[in-house]
Amino acid sequence: MRRLGGLYILAFLFVITGLMFPDSYYVTVVGVTIFTNAVLAVSLNLLMGYAGQISLGHAAFFGLGAYSSAILTSRYGVNPWLAMLAGLALSGTVSWVLARPILKLKGHYLAMATLGMGIIIHIFFVQADWLTGGPDGLSGIPGITVFGWPVNTDLRWYWVFGVLMLFCIWVSLNIVDSRPGRALAAVHGSEVAAQMTGVDTASVKAQIFVVSALLASVAGSLFAHQQAFVSPESFSFFFSIELVTMVVLGGLASTFGAVFGAVLLSLLPEFLLVFEDFEVLIYGAILMAIMIFLPDGLFVTTSRLITERLRGGEAS
Amino acid sequence: MALLSVRGLEKHFGGVTAIAGLDFDVEQGAIFSIIGPNGAGKTTLFNLLTSIYTPSAGTVIFDGHDLTRLKPFQIAALGVTRTFQNLQVFLNMTVLENVMVGCHLRSRCGMIEAAFRLPSVIREEKKVRGMALEALEFCGMADMAERAADTLPYGMLKKLEIARALAARPRMLLMDEPAAGLNDTETVNMSSLIREISASGVTVLLVEHNMGLVMKVSHRVLVLNYGELLSQGTPQEVQCDPKVITAYLGQ
Ligand SMILES: Nc1ncnc2c1ncn2[C@@H]1O[C@H](COP(=O)(O)OP(=O)(O)O)[C@@H](O)[C@H]1O
């Protein structure tokens, strides 16, 4: 109960919000963006927050999922669920092949290598126009049906993406609190000590790289169907950086921190729209301020303060 | 046959010879101490025995396996584990979680089972928890299980590393300066802990500067000087060896 408490609360909020505001733009449209980003941030956090391995190319796997679904369903009429599986197979293979050589690297070198991976895959989306439609993207991607229930309204997409997010959080919480999850945290804490307790560090790092790629790929597939259109700019280097920012902003090594970072970074631009030209400037200033004053992340710092308050209250 | 046989072991760092052609055997069940001045090569020797460094030459045979061909995690799987002179505690975890990582080789759960938290995972978690608590109990730290590792005092961190190593149920434990930085009471506790570990059937390789402790607990002592074997024998033999006396007092 304590382990999944946060998940239950989030699920409750998700359902209540969907039922109470079924017509709100902020709930259905922004909600889907938030959920997509949350899935990506939670999956990246498994790699970055828990295992301590940075990736500046996470958007690439989101893109591989999206393009697999987009191409197979719009061009070849493949069933969307089969297309999603094909996307998973592709993302899984690419991540598995790249994992060992890339994750041998550390620090700045790892950052550079993942950055390179993201850029190369992005360039492929742009250049291979015979397949991907090039910079103009691909349109005419059909919708999906879940057990005969056509997902054809913003509200229905809200439910679909919300469920995917809750599933990802559940998986993340499960992994963190398990033998492989502790092995990952051990790699983060001290790689040499992890090895001396028998952890095959290269293998466990590769595994989590694949898991995080697979989760991103599913999000990408659904994203393609929801948008009915994909183009390379959704999967660029800038988006990868934004995902890293979400994870860091919420607080590393906290699943709900990643969710929180995703919510914040998805909402912030909406609220800053009133500032028009200064939007980006204020956005940047807010991010800088948070990182300077709360280097452990907003969510992690706040929840620690609350816990300390509660503890203090008990003591007195 | 000895449990551990080291033959012709050498390690050079550029021009520096850290270990120069070392031969020795460690018998099953012994407390085998390695002493020598700072920079003698003791930590380097431990790093060679656990494949953290690759030797420039020589072999390390443990129970019929050449450890120099294996990776550290494979060596751990053979039942060799260690503690570190510069602590390598997982500071991002609780005390209990640290020791649960120590149980890695005694549990099976893989990534997919974990992701979906299959019933087998829940059962194994409970078992691992029990094993970890047992190891903490052995080191007298059971009451600290839920504390964050980074809130422990230094002496406790040293014990935590030992508990984590013991949780793997090793056959041989390498301890690099377990008493360094401990006060007198803690040192006395540490020496009884080392004896209890040995009594539980674990072969102990001990690197330590506290001569009182070394001479009290060891069955055999090896003296290293500039990476070379200076002397070897029982604590009495080593203490009376004129070469050791000159090396220690002459400088
Ligand atoms: N990674 C390394 N790179 C270069 N020199 C090293 C390295 N590790 C140890 N040395 C050198 O090897 C010698 C032995 O060091 P060490 O094994 O740490 O000694 P001890 O543990 O006996 O104090 C020292 O001269 C040290 O500088």
Ligand SMILES: [Mg+2]
């Ligand atoms: Mg040393």
